[in-house]
Amino acid sequence: MEDKNEDNKTDPGVLAHDWAELTHECLVNIFSRLSLEDRWLGSMWVCKAWLQACKDPCLNSVFDLETHFDSATELPIFWTAEFERKIDDMIRSVVDWSGGSLTEIRVRHCSDRSLSLVAQRCPNIQILSIKSCPHVSDVIMAEIASGCPKLKELDVSYCYQISHKSLATIGSHCPHLHILRRNLMNWMDPSQHDRIVPIEYLNNYPQDGDLEVAAIGKFMPNLRQLELHFSKLTGKGLALISEGCPDLEYIDLSGCRSVSRRDIANASSNLKKLKNIKKPNFYIPRSIFRTERYGHWQLYDERFRTDG
Template structure:
């Protein structure tokens, strides 16, 4: 039994490769308190290259909040503080950052991340106030290696945002969002993201004419998801024919109009989205 190898005796590279697969909660509250060897391994930036905050509970009464406050002897816990903690551990090597969608993150957190995460490849934006949306383009433009961007609602500065992506993010290949996709939005996608490979506009208001233009203008699409959209029928013959060259085309549940609305022409498109 005395000759059995112990976890703390494992080569640091191997230990880091295992620990980096754990959740942020485990990295912050579990691993560092096992032993000194695990603590050293948990401090390696590689362990903090994937920063996924979406499934963590940042409410004041959550176990995460209580444990972090106790173990790190902080007087007040906040998402901003936890974000700074994680980014400090990543040392600028974070390649994926996914903000919580429901609670905690602010626009200032996004601004801070734009300075501390220069190597991001995947970004999931938090919910952003309308007043802050005009500032999104200049922030996104800082991530030169950005490949994939996800957001809940289409920002008012969408055209400027994709223009900055075109100018600064040479490897960009994937976009996910929903909202009222208008003609000017489609023109911006075709003009600035003509080589995009993965596009997800599910749950949007998207008319057939705009969808067809996207298919025609973005000829390198490998994945196009327009599930549960309002504005075209899922079995629309022209749409299916034009999308036949796309490897993965998803349009389940899409309808010409919302069945709960009496007159599509009198409806605000944003009010008839299928959420």
């Protein structure tokens, strides 16, 4: 019995040797079944072979952190320069590893620093979601428009340095754009962002609602979905959308208090393909924000610590 038990024991050294002998292709196949979090916070730190496998372009065609942001409470630290640098560093790494195969980016709190590299080296991007980016400007969006003509979905919500000029430029260069999200923060209840978003940023709230939708109506005729939470567009602006975007199937006007029921009815009658329009709701409860730190971001901080 004693000999049999000893025979059944697994030698850790043998197991480690077997894993070390796996080919790059086998490792890539295995890692493709893991989540992005498991790869970035686990696999790539085991050894050089595993790190190289995690850098394979086929594992870096999609970079999606939105699920982590969605499940986390918005924190003041997200709006700091240090956190922005960490996100920029992650994006730049993925762009390097993707070898031009990157098709989808969903992040928040990045800046022109990383998006310039996206514009230069990611011509196949189809989905770009960059919500809550205080340092993304019209200049870099012009580069994105020129370098990423295959865009089908764009989310520039809560990006207050982006203006109607960017919307016009993107529309002119990206004819396949079908989904646009240009949501803004709730300016009717600023307490939602109190002590979280810097007050100087909130003061930059875009006031040119009709200019933005005029650009959308003129340069984005193939839109099918449009979100405009808390935009200051008026009935005149909504009419421009209904005239210029005949293929719209869905519009979200939550919080757009400057449009009337008549404005919405007129726009709806002009949009023959419209399936759903989310109308403004002026009863908006005050949000309660928790302040605990979200565990995933603590781990990202450890892996992507930057100086200064």
